Amino acid sequence: MRLVMKFGGTSVGDADCIAKVVDLIKKSREEGNEIAVVVSAMTKVTDQIITEAEGIVSCTDKKNLDTFIDNLRDRHLTALRIVAPDYVEDVTAHINIRLERLRNILIAVNHLRELTPRSRDYIISFGEKLSAPIVSAALRQAGIPSFQISGCDAGILTDGVHGGATALPESYPRIMERIGVKLGAQVPVIQGFAGCSGEGAVTTLGRSGSDYSGAIIGAGIDAEEIIIWTDVDGVMTTDPRMIPEARVIDSLSFLEMMEMSYFGAKVIHPRALLPAMEKNIPVYVKNTFNPTHPGTVVIKESHADKRIVKAVSLIKNSSMISISGFATGKPGVAGEIFTSLAQAGVNVMLISQGSSEMNISLIITEEQVSAANKALIMIKERGLIREYTFSKDVNVVSVVGAGMAGTPGTLYRIFHGLGLAKINVMMISQGSEVNVSFVVKEEDGVRAVRAIHEEYDLDKEEA
Numbered sequence: 001m002r003l004v005m006k007f008g009g010t011s012v013g014d015a016d017c018i019a020k021v022v023d024l025i026k027k028s029r030e031e032g033n034e035i036a037v038v039v040s041a042m043t044k045v046t047d048q049i050i051t052e053a054e055g056i057v058s059c060t061d062k063k064n065l066d067t068f069i070d071n072l073r074d075r076h077l078t079a080l081r082i083v084a085p086d087y088v089e090d091v092t093a094h095i096n097i098r099l100e101r102l103r104n105i106l107i108a109v110n111h112l113r114e115l116t117p118r119s120r121d122y123i124i125s126f127g128e129k130l131s132a133p134i135v136s137a138a139l140r141q142a143g144i145p146s147f148q149i150s151g152c153d154a155g156i157l158t159d160g161v162h163g164g165a166t167a168l169p170e171s172y173p174r175i176m177e178r179i180g181v182k183l184g185a186q187v188p189v190i191q192g193f194a195g196c197s198g199e200g201a202v203t204t205l206g207r208s209g210s211d212y213s214g215a216i217i218g219a220g221i222d223a224e225e226i227i228i229w230t231d232v233d234g235v236m237t238t239d240p241r242m243i244p245e246a247r248v249i250d251s252l253s254f255l256e257m258m259e260m261s262y263f264g265a266k267v268i269h270p271r272a273l274l275p276a277m278e279k280n281i282p283v284y285v286k287n288t289f290n291p292t293h294p295g296t297v298v299i300k301e302s303h304a305d306k307r308i309v310k311a312v313s314l315i316k317n318s319s320m321i322s323i324s325g326f327a328t329g330k331p332g333v334a335g336e337i338f339t340s341l342a343q344a345g346v347n348v349m350l351i352s353q354g355s356s357e358m359n360i361s362l363i364i365t366e367e368q369v370s371a372a373n374k375a376l377i378m379i380k381e382r383g384l385i386r387e388y389t390f391s392k393d394v395n396v397v398s399v400v401g402a403g404m405a406g407t408p409g410t411l412y413r414i415f416h417g418l419g420l421a422k423i424n425v426m427m428i429s430q431g432s433e434v435n436v437s438f439v440v441k442e443e444d445g446v447r448a449v450r451a452i453h454e455e456y457d458l459d460k461e462e463a
C-alpha cells in the first residue's frame, strides 16, 4: 500500500521520539508499504523562531541571537548523535549551513527593522529544515534508504499567500514526478509546513500546517492512506488537556472533522482534510507513543454511529463585534462591512444577524481587534452604520455531530444543559448541518464544554 506518515512536532521532539518514529516507519515498510514521510519542526522550535524573529526587529542588542542559534544547534545535534551516529559529520555540516543562513537573515531583519510577511515565512520554515535531515539520517542509520527534501522541492506550489498559503492543484503532478516515482526504493522525508509560490518564495501553510503538507503529498502520490501521528490516541470528544474525561472517537466524516478543527480541535489543521477529501483518501490519527491503539479514521461517511453529538471544541481569545444602526435605504451595507474587514485581513469566524436585519454580530480573534477597528471606523465615517462595540474575552464553543441534523430537540438539549450550568449564551450560529456554535464569556468557556460533554455522555462508552 502507498501511504503518507506525517509526524508532528511532539513526535520528533527528541532522540527517543525519533527512535519511535523510525520503528514505525521500519515496521510499515516491512509490511510492504511504500511510504512518504512528512515531518514538523521539533516541538516548540517554530514558536521559538517566531519569538526571536519578532523580537529582533526592534532589538538594539543582538546578544540573544547567538544564544538562540546555539540552543537550536545543541538540541538538534544532541538528537542527531543518538539517532544517527554514522551520519553525524555530514548532517552536522548541513545543519550548520542552515543555522548560519537563519542567523544571517535574522541579522538582516534587525538591520532593516522590518519583518515582512515574505521574510517571516522564510524564517519560520527553518524548524522543519532542521528536523527533516535528522529523521532522514536516522532512517539511513536503521538501514532504510532515505533522502530529505523541502516542501517546495517536493512540488508543493501555492497561491503565494504568506502565512496561510493554499496548495494549487498543479502541485499534484509535480509531487508525483518528484516524489511518487521514487517511493519503492527510498523513503523521502519531506519538510512540512511550507511550499513555495510561483516566484519560488517560501510560503507557509498556516500554524500547524504540516498536517496540510501531509495531505497535499498524499493527494500528489495517490496515497491509499494518510496517517497523522501525534501525541494522543486519536481525535477525541474534546481537548483532553481541557477535559481529562475526553474519549477517542472511532470514526468521523470529513465534514465533521473539518468543523471540529476549524473550531479549535488542534489535533488536525483545518485545511488538511481538503486534499484528502478531493481524492477520497482516508485520514488516520494515531499515537506515536501508543501505536497499537486503532486511533480515529476520518472518511467520507463516518461509520454508523448512534451518537447525536460527537465532539465539543473551544476557541479561546476571541472577540465579539456587535454592529447596529445600518443606514436605511442603502442596500449592501453588510457586504461593505465584510469587504472592508477582508481587505484589512480580518478573518470572521462566526456571523449572526438580528431579525430586523439592522444589526449583526461577528466573532474574530482577539489579535485582529485593532485591524477590525480601523476598518469599521471608516464604515462608520461613511455613515453606513450608527455604532459598533467590541466585547473582548469571549470564547466560541462548537458542538459537532452529523446526527444533530435529523434529531429534533438537539438545540433544546444543548441550551438546557447550559441553562442548568447557569451559563449565559451571548450569540448563536448554526454553521452547517453538522455544527452549532455559540459564544460565551471567557470565564464560562471550559464550563460550557464540560456541560455539553456531560449532557451527551461523551465521557462514557457508547451504549
Ligand SMILES: Nc1ncnc2c1ncn2[C@@H]1O[C@H](COP(=O)(O)OP(=O)(O)O)[C@@H](O)[C@H]1O
Residues within 6 Å of the ligand: 007, 008, 009, 010, 011, 040, 043, 208, 229, 230, 231, 232, 234, 235, 236, 237, 238, 239, 240, 241, 264, 265, 266, 267, 268, 311
Ligand atoms: N479534539 C481533540 N482531540 C485530540 N487532541 C486534541 C483535541 N483538541 C485539541 N487537541 C490537542 O491537540 C494536540 C495534538 O496537536 P499538536 O500539539 O499540534 O500535535 P503535533 O505536534 O503532533 O502536531 C493534543 O495533544 C491535544 O491536546
Ligand SMILES: N[C@@H](CC(=O)OP(=O)(O)O)C(=O)O
Residues within 6 Å of the ligand: 007, 008, 009, 010, 040, 041, 043, 046, 047, 127, 192, 193, 206, 207, 208, 209, 210, 211
Ligand atoms: N512547525 C509548524 C508546523 C506544524 O505543523 O507543527 P505541528 O505538527 O507540531 O503542529 C508549527 O509549529 O506551526
